[in-house]
Amino acid sequence: MSKTMKPSQIKRKARGNLLYALNCAQATLLTLSSTSEKSDPVLMRAATNFEGGCVGCGSTCGVVSGGVLGMGALMSSLPGQDPQHLEQDIYEASLAYRKWFEDRFGTSVCYERVETNFGTVGGMLSYLFPGDKMLRCLQHIGEALVVLDDEVRRIAEKRNLPILFEESLPGGPAEPHCAYTVFKALAERSGKQGNSVGWACTGLGGGVALSGAVCGGLLGAILGLGLEYGIDPEELGYGGILKEFVVGHRNLVKHEKLAEGPIEELPKEAFARSRYLADGFEKTFGSLNCREITGREFASPDELNSYLPDSKVCGEIFSWCEQEATKLLTT
Numbered sequence: 001m002s003k004t005m006k007p008s009q010i011k012r013k014a015r016g017n018l019l020y021a022l023n024c025a026q027a028t029l030l031t032l033s034s035t036s037e038k039s040d041p042v043l044m045r046a047a048t049n050f051e052g053g054c055v056g057c058g059s060t061c062g063v064v065s066g067g068v069l070g071m072g073a074l075m076s077s078l079p080g081q082d083p084q085h086l087e088q089d090i091y092e093a094s095l096a097y098r099k100w101f102e103d104r105f106g107t108s109v110c111y112e113r114v115e116t117n118f119g120t121v122g123g124m125l126s127y128l129f130p131g132d133k134m135l136r137c138l139q140h141i142g143e144a145l146v147v148l149d150d151e152v153r154r155i156a157e158k159r160n161l162p163i164l165f166e167e168s169l170p171g172g173p174a175e176p177h178c179a180y181t182v183f184k185a186l187a188e189r190s191g192k193q194g195n196s197v198g199w200a201c202t203g204l205g206g207g208v209a210l211s212g213a214v215c216g217g218l219l220g221a222i223l224g225l226g227l228e229y230g231i232d233p234e235e236l237g238y239g240g241i242l243k244e245f246v247v248g249h250r251n252l253v254k255h256e257k258l259a260e261g262p263i264e265e266l267p268k269e270a271f272a273r274s275r276y277l278a279d280g281f282e283k284t285f286g287s288l289n290c291r292e293i294t295g296r297e298f299a300s301p302d303e304l305n306s307y308l309p310d311s312k313v314c315g316e317i318f319s320w321c322e323q324e325a326t327k328l329l330t331t
Contacts, residue, residue: 005035010149011142018141021233022245025050025066030233031145032070036152038165041232042195043073046223048230049274053110054222056118056252056271057278059214059288060207061110063141064101067148068094068203074152076199077168078161085159087173087202091210091301093151094203098211100147105140108211113140119252119275172198176308178216178290179204179223182321186224189326197223206298212291217314218281221321222274228329229270248272255279263331273328280324285317293317 005013013034017027025047033039050066053059072090075081102108110116114133117123127133156163172180180201187195201223203209204216233241251258251272258266259279266272282288291297293313298304308314 005149007146010035010145014141014145015138018138020238020241022241023048023051023233024062024137024141025069026233027141028063028066028145028148029070031141032067032074032148032152035145035149036074036165038074038077039234040073040196041234042227043069043197043200044232044234045230046197046226048226048270049222050219052116052118052252054214054219054288055275055278056249056255057214057275057288058111058117059109060211061101061108061113061140063137063144064098064108064211065204065208065214065219067097067144068209069197069200071097071148071152072200072202073168073196074165075155076196077165078156078159079164079166080161081159081169083169083171086169086199087301089155089159090173090199090202091205093155094209097144097147097151098209101144104143108208109213113137118249119255121253124249124253168196168199170198173202173205174305176314176318177201177205178207178304178308178314179220182217182220182318182325183223185322186221186325186329187227190224190228190329192227195227197227205301206304207290210298210301210304212289212297214288215281215285215290215293215317217317217321218278218288221277221325224325225274225277225328226270229268229273231270251275263327266328266331277321277324277328281321284320285313 014031017030021027029044047066049055050062071093075090098108116127175181183201204219207213231244248271255275285293287293
């Protein structure tokens, strides 16, 4: 990580990136790119849909899910990293970060933090005006990025690894894994496997850092859609970002109408297709959240890893997510 950025500088950078990218998950990744001096446009595109608690659904905050993705990607690119320890290290850092976020701000759930439904015109307006909710996000992302920077440093020092970043290790966590198993299947179908997103998926297990919130299988599918339809703010410039923001949020506001129609009529745009998938997931499984679907929460990665191979419902989720996301990628 860059040794020249002080906490105050990281906070300013994070807040500026949120105002620039207009996307909490991508702003988190942009800031980690600055502190690590490692840019990752593939992961940036994949994370497009994590804004607003997963395409505006109000579940896990994009600063949390984006931070978990970013830490996983960075830890997998530390030179000398032992793959046998990597899954453990990513979960350790992800759990510490998620628990810090909840202790500091009361919750890691987007809707509970800002009380905004991004899928309605009224919700969007209440977020933007008078501005107190946006200011809350600006405050939170600044503090959060300092902690993310510290967590990656801590893991590197724990393993006696230099704080430098190379190419990410290939592969991902042990399977079956909530997010990685689905994402890997979609990446292989699209011919885009072998990218940096594999290990980044690790901390999404059990509902993002074992939080029990939005299902990791759904997030894996949405990452796959992001690879195809997502954007990289660094490539677009502010004018392009603003245009994509308006188009994407217009599609979010129309999500109930779009959910009633056929896939063929969906705009080929990240938010439209990912929210269509999320709406279908909730209708099929009764909830977006891991804890409500499985009827339990997981205290540790080992407990989750022991549960997944024999879980009928998780197997059904993996199959459904792969099949439905494939339709959205090919239709």
